[in-house]
Amino acid sequence: MILEHMRSATRSLWGNKLRTFLSMIGIVIGVGSVVAITALGESARASITSQIAQAGLETVTVNVGRRPGAAVERLFTEELVDKFTEFEGIKAAAAVNRSNAQLKAGEESASEQITSATPAYLDIFSLEMREGRFVTEADMLERSAVVVLGSELADTLFPDGGAVGSSVRVLGSSPKQLRVVGVLETRSDTFGFSFDSGAFVPRTSYLVRIAKPDRPDSFVLWADPDARDVVETAAELQAWFDAETGSENAVRVQSPSTIAETMSGVTDTLSGFLAGIAAISLVVGGIGIMNIMLVSVTERTREIGIRKALGATPAAIRVQFLVEAIYITLAGGLAGLALGMGISKVASGFLGWDFILSPSSMAVAVAFSAATGIFFGLYPAARAARLDPVVALSYE
Amino acid sequence: MSGPRNRPVPSDAAGASSPAARAGAPDLAPPAGGLVVAARGIHRVYEVGEEKVHALRGVDLDIRRGEYLAIIGPSGSGKSTLMHIIGCLDSPTEGTVAIDGVQVADMDETRLARIRNERIGFVFQAFNLLARESILENVALPLQYAGVNRRERIERAQAELESVGLGDRLGHRPSQLSGGQRQRAAIARALVTRPAILLADEPTGALDTKTGDAVLALFEEIHGRGTTIIVVTHDPDVAARCRRTVRIRDGLVEEVA
Known part of the structure; x- marks a missing residue:
């Protein structure tokens, strides 16, 4: 029909x-x-x-949330780095502090952020070197007065090249002299942070020479997507922090996947x-x-x-x-x-x-x-x- | 016009093939005295605005199986209304009608449609063939509504068209046929379901005399095979060829000797 x-x-x-x-x-x-x-x-x-995947799907950041409270002050310590690596699916972690500084090399100067870095930092953000080397364990132990420059910053301070081996002065109440040991390869911004215009100082050295913060500003973690889904790892961390701080707004765990x-x-x-x-x-x-x-x-x-x-x-x-x-x-x-x-x-x-x-x-x-x-x-x-x-x- | 007659014709064709014999109709009564139409006290009132028009005012009419009957009357006499009620296209305002033994006066539209499909074959003045379809499809259409499968539909429609002499025109559209051929196709369509009644409304009205005569000759032949034929006409020549004539005047029926 x-x-x-x-x-x-x-x-x-x-x-x-x-x-x-x-x-x-x-x-x-x-x-x-x-x-x-x-x-x-x-x-x-x-x-x-x-x-976002190109920017590094393996990076997870832990930031202070909108209402940190006392719990965060207690939790955010250097020891937390070791705690993080005990989590399933996390390969490495680093505490991070940043401060603004006036950098000068010869006649050239730039006002940029100095970031504390550990050797793990290189892996966490999958950074690549254009010249020289990154922060090493030896730098950490010796609190070496060295700096790694972002590609753009290196080009600003050393327009004629030859950054590696040269010195950079950090201006301030007590100026510091740092030796450039490496320059990063150009790469895209992650979470709005430009690696290209940054300067990276070994964390131990940073804490004695650049700034004396009460606690780390944030942590960056290197997640292992093969071991565990990154979003899942981030969610577990978030849950852990929420439980530890007793608040959902104290700490914010973010992965590019969650941003995605x-x-x-x-x-x-x-x-x-x-x-x-x-x-x-x-x-x-x-x-x-x-x-x-x-x-x-x-x-x-x-x-x-x-x-x-x-x-x-x-x-x-x-x-x-x-x-x-x-x-x-x-x-x-x-x-x-x-x-x-x-x-x-x-x-x-x-x-x-x-x-x-x-x-x-x-x-x-x-x-x-x-x-x-x-x-x-x-x-x-x-x-x-x-x-x-x-x-x-x-x-x- | 004389196509092969490959349809077996029992002496009491209408009775033998009567759908009344089919089971399933709950209000099925045994055909009372072989009556194919039994109308009692039929009134039909139309409301035209404020006014009430009495088209039929108490019509009693019995039509026996196998009759060849003419219903005549001037226009406006209620002739068409009676035809619509016998044809189950309309229901009386008052009174009862049994078609082939089945009371139809209170049926809803769906059941009336089934009665029309099974028991009544219409032939219209204007042929009323579907212009877009071939005559084969036109003739097969009632069988579609009867739920017959396509293959059997085509076979039966073809046989019916052959019996009215149109076996060589199966694929033609109505517009490709003459008036007489169209009316014969329409007659084939009316007969394809083996109805109890062939109900024709001015069947020769749109035809010239010669073609009209041929159509009436075909009616004689169909009547000869036992089918009940009711012709509604105002043409005395057409009525003269029927075996019985009733006249409608002012909504009432009278027999014409």
């Missing part, structure tokens, strides 16, 4: 090609925009994730919002379908009368017109799917993103168009089914 309705729907829609096409356009545009926006959202999300999740959440919300707007165009398209179906029912009043005289029940008439409405919207949905994929493919190409469209999104788009057909076809179909056979037969 359904097959029969499909045959008759094909014939009737084919008999009105232009009208069928025009009424389909609304659905094509609606589904097309939903698909395009969904696909671009998915692509954006993947692109953000991959950018936040960013994805933002992208999802945004693309959901846009898809919602696009869905409105689908509703407009659906109203177009309803309009055309009502016209079709009026036009075919006599045909409906004939069919009823031959024994079509109201249900049979209803199904016939419903199948036609679903036919138009489904065909429009498939065309819209192709259009949306085309648009998002071109757009993501321009934006340099990978083109991603999950099968589930495609299925949802097509199912949604069919649902539009059912919803907006229901009323015209019911109207056709309700027609009085005598009135319908005498309709001119």
